[in-house]
Amino acid sequence: MHVLVVGGGGREHAIVWALSKSCKVDKLSCSPGNAGIAELAQCVPVKATDVAGMVDWAKANAVDFVMVAPDDPLAMGMVDALEAAGIPAFGPRANAAVIEASKVFSKDLMAKYHIPTAKYQAFTDMDAALAYVRSQGAPIVVKADGLALGKGVIVAQTVAEAEEAVRAMMADKKFGEAGARVVIEECMTGPEVTVLAFCDGKHLSPMPASQDHKRAYDGNKGPNTGGMGSIAPVACYTPEVAKVCMETIFQPTVDAMAAEGRPFQGVLYFGLMLTPDGPKVVEYNSRFGDPECQSVLSLLDTDLMDILTACREGTLDQVDVRWKPGAACCLVLASGGYPGPYQKGCPITGLEKAGETAVVFHAGTARNNAGEIVTSGGRVLGVTAVESDLEGAIALAYQSAKHISFTDMQFRTDIGHAF
Secondary structure, three states, rough: EEEEEEEEOOHHHHHHHHHHHOOOOOEEEEEEOOOOOOHHOOOOOOOOOOOHHHHHHHHHHHOEEEEEEHHHHHHHHHHHHHHHHHOOEEEHHHHHHHHOHHHHHHHHHHHOOOOEEEOEEEEEHHHOOOOHHHHOOOOOEEEEOOOOOOOOOEEOOOOOHHHHHHHHHHOOOOOHHOOOOEEEEEEOOOOEEEEEEEEOOOEEOOOOOOEEOOEOOOOOOOEEOOOOOOEEEEOOOOOHHHHHHHHHHHHHHHHHHHHOOOOEEEEEEEEEEEEOOOOEEEEOOOOOOOOOOHHOOOOOOHHHHHHHHHHHHHHHHHHHOOOOEEEEEEEEEEEOOOOOOOOOOEEOOHHHHHOOOOEEEEEEEEEOOOOOEEEOOOEEEEEEEOOHHHHHHHHHHHHHOOOOOOOOOOOOOOOOOOO
16 A cells, blocks of 8 residues: 655654554655655655645555645645545545634634633734733733644733734734634643544544643743653543543544534544643644654554544544553754744754664754755654653653754753653
8 A cells, every 4th residue: 555644744754654564554655754754755745735736646656545644734625635536535624624723613613512621702803802811811822713833822921921912913913814813711720731532523532641842941931832842641641531531522522523514534632721620622633743643653552554544434433542551752852043043954963873762753854965864944853762651761762862963952851841
């Protein structure tokens, strides 16, 4: 089977790595891929957001199955276009991917179906949004309605900070049209966890709970990033909490999407806050989180291709989805200056040595004309280690990362401990 994975970051490298172990897959391609992915799959020079180009390439190259990983092509309807061309694809159709593409849609869905979440109001008028902020006080959360590379959420500690966030989104168009509407919601408290779930439109199979670290610097300080590291599983997500989540959030969400005529087939990301009043939804995503994907897929013990096929065919309840014992930690090595401006093209050393004790997933890498692997993004690598317990996995990830070096490399030193 020839499988094409769409995307080119750390999440996609983890997916390609997992699929490379499948006995069902004999050829792998990835579009656009990166230097690490190129060691496992043919990299294809088609942008992940080029829907027509991706369909054309898949048809021309006898692709049997496509796994669409990133949010943008899902929201643009890439799965719809592939299926219309007769090419089986994994991921939600556009009318289901809206659960991530529009925060207003997702909040309204939760309100309609009584799925626990923060109190909120949505606004298209900036003055009304500012007035609401002043009436509610702080801390308060301001969210851009649309897709904003995982950075369109501001947890404002003061009213002035919230007002600044509203103006940046609605007047300054910091996130383009994604911020034309904003959602303003109460600031929930408690441990935050992510539960990814395979879904086939009716059934779902939750993965081990994970936590990522969004802030750039130690102690959860600095600007939001796409994620500086992740761990799985999570101690505070007990079997009792998991049962409550399944009954009040997970299955009700899948049922709600089906009832709305938007059956969700793919990976549904539940961002959860374990509040004093019980688990509540912070946000939904319509795909694997990054870097949570690296930690979670490192623990998968079932053929990933079997799961993807079952999700598309509506037979997930017939697959035994198994997970390895132990724990995983993904440590992100980023370019200096990230998430702001950063330098590209810096040679990377020590990858082979680090790979002896951990899996090094490439996020932003390329090869230069001299054949060297160099930096080409803000988040460069995800050093991912698995051990029998979480402390062991964290220690091994950091120990392995010591071998890697590139100019102005930065990383957090408290992954797994900053909660």
